[in-house]
Amino acid sequence: MSERQKMPNRKPQERIKDFESVALGFSEEQALIEAARCIQCKKPLCVGGCPVDIDIPAFIELIKKKDYEAAIKKIKEKNSLPAICGRVCPQEDQCEKVCIVGKKGVPVSIGALERFAADWELATCQKSEIRDQKKLLVKVAVVGSGPAGLTCAGDLAKMGYDVILFESLHISGGVLMYGIPEFRLPKKIVQAEIEYIKNLGVQIKTNMVIGKSMTVDELFKEGFSAIFVATGAGLPQFPGIPGENLNRIYSANEFLTRVNLMKAYKFPQYDTPINIGSDVVAIGAGNVAFDSARVALRLGARSVTIVYRRTENEMPARIEEIENAKEEGIKFKLLTAPIRFIPDEKGFVKEIECIQMELGEPDESRRRRPIPKKGSEFVIKADTVIVAIGQSPNPLIPHAMPLLKLGKQGNIMVDTETMMTSIPGIFAGGDIVTGADTVISAMGAGKKAAVAIDKYLINK
Ligand code: FAD
Numbered sequence: 001m002s003e004r005q006k007m008p009n010r011k012p013q014e015r016i017k018d019f020e021s022v023a024l025g026f027s028e029e030q031a032l033i034e035a036a037r038c039i040q041c042k043k044p045l046c047v048g049g050c051p052v053d054i055d056i057p058a059f060i061e062l063i064k065k066k067d068y069e070a071a072i073k074k075i076k077e078k079n080s081l082p083a084i085c086g087r088v089c090p091q092e093d094q095c096e097k098v099c100i101v102g103k104k105g106v107p108v109s110i111g112a113l114e115r116f117a118a119d120w121e122l123a124t125c126q127k128s129e130i131r132d133q134k135k136l137l138v139k140v141a142v143v144g145s146g147p148a149g150l151t152c153a154g155d156l157a158k159m160g161y162d163v164i165l166f167e168s169l170h171i172s173g174g175v176l177m178y179g180i181p182e183f184r185l186p187k188k189i190v191q192a193e194i195e196y197i198k199n200l201g202v203q204i205k206t207n208m209v210i211g212k213s214m215t216v217d218e219l220f221k222e223g224f225s226a227i228f229v230a231t232g233a234g235l236p237q238f239p240g241i242p243g244e245n246l247n248r249i250y251s252a253n254e255f256l257t258r259v260n261l262m263k264a265y266k267f268p269q270y271d272t273p274i275n276i277g278s279d280v281v282a283i284g285a286g287n288v289a290f291d292s293a294r295v296a297l298r299l300g301a302r303s304v305t306i307v308y309r310r311t312e313n314e315m316p317a318r319i320e321e322i323e324n325a326k327e328e329g330i331k332f333k334l335l336t337a338p339i340r341f342i343p344d345e346k347g348f349v350k351e352i353e354c355i356q357m358e359l360g361e362p363d364e365s366r367r368r369r370p371i372p373k374k375g376s377e378f379v380i381k382a383d384t385v386i387v388a389i390g391q392s393p394n395p396l397i398p399h400a401m402p403l404l405k406l407g408k409q410g411n412i413m414v415d416t417e418t419m420m421t422s423i424p425g426i427f428a429g430g431d432i433v434t435g436a437d438t439v440i441s442a443m444g445a446g447k448k449a450a451v452a453i454d455k456y457l458i459n460k
């Protein structure tokens with residue numbers, strides 16, 4: 001069997017100077033070699049590893065036959081956002097983790113092949129078949145236009161429902177637009193896939209903060225028969241240590257939104273600069289921390305360090321992105337936790353007092369629990385800090401609806417079978433239910449909710 005094809009990346013010294021894509025995607029030749037590595041298993045475990053059940057061997061076989069149009073159609077039977085998933089899904093923990101070729105060797109590069117098929121469609125301006133939907137006279141509202149909302153809306157539209165998607169920001173896409181940076185997920189790709197959802201018949205209304213501009217009760221009064229809430233986990237968490245309100249300490253959410261959505265990286269072309277020093281520390285080791293660190297580097301920071309309380313083995317970020325960050329020169333300070341931010345005389349952060357950690361027994365996250373080492377405090381230089389230690393569910397809708405049953409973290413509770421909340425006719429899914437998770441798990445929830453909403457409306 002031939003070797004797994006490597007994703008071609010731009011050279012680190014070149015890519016850290018701009019926000020253009022790091023990964024360039026497979027060439028046709030590479031895609032054909034990689035597709036031939038799939039042994040077309042009779043019981044393909046990869047499909048079970050995909051939260052939206054893509055028929056992976058079937059689309060890979062179509063790539064092998066060079067029938068790219070049929071390959072992308074096959075993917076879109078289950079996944080409406082393939083160019084996005086092919087770029088950001090943690091395949092190493094899902095389909096590729098269980099790929100049978102991977103048992104004795106290196107798994108098939110399923111994600112890169114998905115991206116190849118999706119990019120082929122975008123590059124050749126092919127339009128996936130859009131059926132002339134027979135509209136049912138039943139209206140469904142979807143609140144939040146991240147991957148959960150977009151998927152649910154698209155699937156309901158395919159079933160013939162009249163779907164209106166409400167988004168609080170001026171642009172749709174959720175974290176795909178305001179969180180994940182351009183060099184990992186170009187915004188024109190996100191908007192092209194949203195266009196596909198619109199072509200399925202979904203109407204998107206932006207600048208609509210449900211719970212403020214309009215309440216959920218008003219949506220029912222407007223004639224919506226069911227509502228899917230997919231408002232995500234955008235509320236930043238802070239460590240709760242002294243000094244966290246100092247100048248130039250950002251939540252990752254604020255930092256990335258200013259850069260991605262308000263285009264701070266294009267200042268002065270855009271009127272929204274971001275104040276960044278020369279020694280930047282990003283706290284945390286998930287995708288959000290790595291994105292923040294790599295953005296800071298591209299904005300011109302002299303040194304960027306990831307401070308993390310566990311080791312590299314426990315880092316939740318995608319492996320590919322950890323490797324990319326290392327190549328780009330991001331430094332790691334591991335087994336280290338901040339305990340105090342130290343100001344300069346003008347109220348800007350100057351240093352961080354940290355403590356060394358050691359790993360104990362696994363905790364509820366099944367990762368080994370970090371324990372502070374007594375007397376090991378030390379100080380590191382940091383004139384900019386980006387806090388990326390997690391996000392909680394957006395509280396607006398839960399606060400506006402006191403009858404909604406919530407979990408401990410303020411997440412909306414749903415029946416896992418029906419995706420219905422404690423209020424009949426209101427469904428929820430994605431990060432607002434699970435807490436911060438992944439694009440594909442949010443999409444899986446959106447798909448499941450669409451089926452459940454259809455069943456509910458038929459019974460009604
Ligand atoms: P979101 O994407 O958060 O979308 C929710 C939407 O609801 C937003 O557009 C918001 O504006 C809107 N909204 C909120 N309140 C209201 C309201 N009251 N009325 C109307 N609209 C409202 N996952 C991966 O799989 N791979 C990655 O590489 C990856 N990298 C990430 C990098 C960053 C920086 C971040 C922040 C997350 C990353 N994730 C990644 C996680 C992934 O993006 C999320 O799990 C996913 O976007 C959740 O989807 P969602 O639809 O539930 O919510």
Ligand code: SF4
Binds near residue numbers: 039040
């Ligand atoms: Fe192909 Fe791997 Fe899926 Fe088998 S498990 S069908 S080899 S991708």
